[in-house]
Amino acid sequence: MTSEVFISILAAEFLKNDITIRGALMYSLNSEKKDPSNSLFEKDNADECKMLSDCGYSDKAIKYYMEKPYMGSLPDADQVSNMIGSCGDTAKIFLKIDQNKITDIRYQILGCPGAISAAMAAVDIVKGKSLEQARTLNDGHVFTQLVDLPAKKHHCIQLAVKALHKAIDEYKNGHSDLKDVECLSVCSAPEGCCRNKTDESS
Ligand code: FES
Numbered sequence: 001m002t003s004e005v006f007i008s009i010l011a012a013e014f015l016k017n018d019i020t021i022r023g024a025l026m027y028s029l030n031s032e033k034k035d036p037s038n039s040l041f042e043k044d045n046a047d048e049c050k051m052l053s054d055c056g057y058s059d060k061a062i063k064y065y066m067e068k069p070y071m072g073s074l075p076d077a078d079q080v081s082n083m084i085g086s087c088g089d090t091a092k093i094f095l096k097i098d099q100n101k102i103t104d105i106r107y108q109i110l111g112c113p114g115a116i117s118a119a120m121a122a123v124d125i126v127k128g129k130s131l132e133q134a135r136t137l138n139d140g141h142v143f144t145q146l147v148d149l150p151a152k153k154h155h156c157i158q159l160a161v162k163a164l165h166k167a168i169d170e171y172k173n174g175h176s177d178l179k180d181v182e183c184l185s186v187c188s189a190p191e192g193c194c195r196n197k198t199d200e201s202s
Contacts, residue, residue: 045066048066049062049066052065052113055150056148056149056150056151056153057113057114057117057148057149057150057153058146058147058148058149059147060121060145060146060147061113061114061117061121061146061147061148061149062117064116064117064120064121064146065113065116065117065120067120068116068120069120069123070105070106070107070119070120070123071106071107071108071109071116071119071120072106072108073092073094073106073108074094074095074096074104074105074106076096077094077095077096077106078095078096078097078171079093079094079095079097079167079168079170079171080092080093080094080095080167081093081095081163081166081167081170082163083159083162083163083166085111085115085155085156085158085159085162086155087111087155087156089109089110089111089112089115089156089159090109090110090111091107091108091109091110091111091115091119091159091160091163092107092108092109092163093105093106093107093108093119093163093164093166093167094106094107094108095167095168095171097131097171100130100131100132101128101129101130101131102126102127102128102129102130102131102134103127103128104127105122105123105126105127105164106123107119107120107122107123107160107163109159109160111156111159112153112156113153114149114150114153114156114157115156115159115160117146117149118142118146118149118156118157118159118160118161119159119160119163121142121145121146121160122137122142122145122160122161122164124145125137125141125142125145126164131168131171131172134164134168135165135168135169137161137164137165138161139154139157139158139161142157142160142161143157
């Protein structure tokens with residue numbers, strides 16, 4: 001069996017099991033074929049794009065997944081929150097907020113291509129919006145932005161949306177008249193409770 005065939009079978013198994021395949025596809029199982037010019041890397045990316053397309057991901061969703069324009073962290077974030085999806089996949093979201101507007105967002109996703117593309121699409125929708133506008137984001141908005149996802153991946157959009165909602169709620173719990181009410185969220189602000197941050201800045 002050639003290494004290319006083996007990689008294709010391996011990747012198909014990963015897809016079937018809802019596990020991100022990127023790492024697997026970027027790894028050459030045949031060291032003799034390593035190519036310093038990155039031609040193998042590019043071929044792997046093309047293979048991955050084709051498989052995602054065959055599974056029902058739109059070109060736009062694939063682009064979000066491959067480029068991951070908002071993946072990472074914000075060291076000076078005003079709010080950091082975590083969300084675990086029903087499937088066990090995890091999203092960590094970083095919000096930079098200025099005068100009630102979301103000026104920047106990053107996601108860290110431990111999850112499938114659907115969750116990653118949905119998170120990237122969500123950022124494009126809410127960046128620059130007020131907290132109240134961003135809080136109205138729903139799965140339909142993200143799906144429209146993505147154009148299409150496989151039917152069995154529609155639930156993955158919820159992880160990105162719920163993470164954003166949770167971050168906004170936690171931020172507001174620490175920066176509004178709710179600050180005197182017991183915080184029911186599992187707060188994950190970098191410096192401890194988000195309400196402590198409010199107390200320092202007010
Ligand atoms: Fe868990 Fe996609 S399978 S978010």
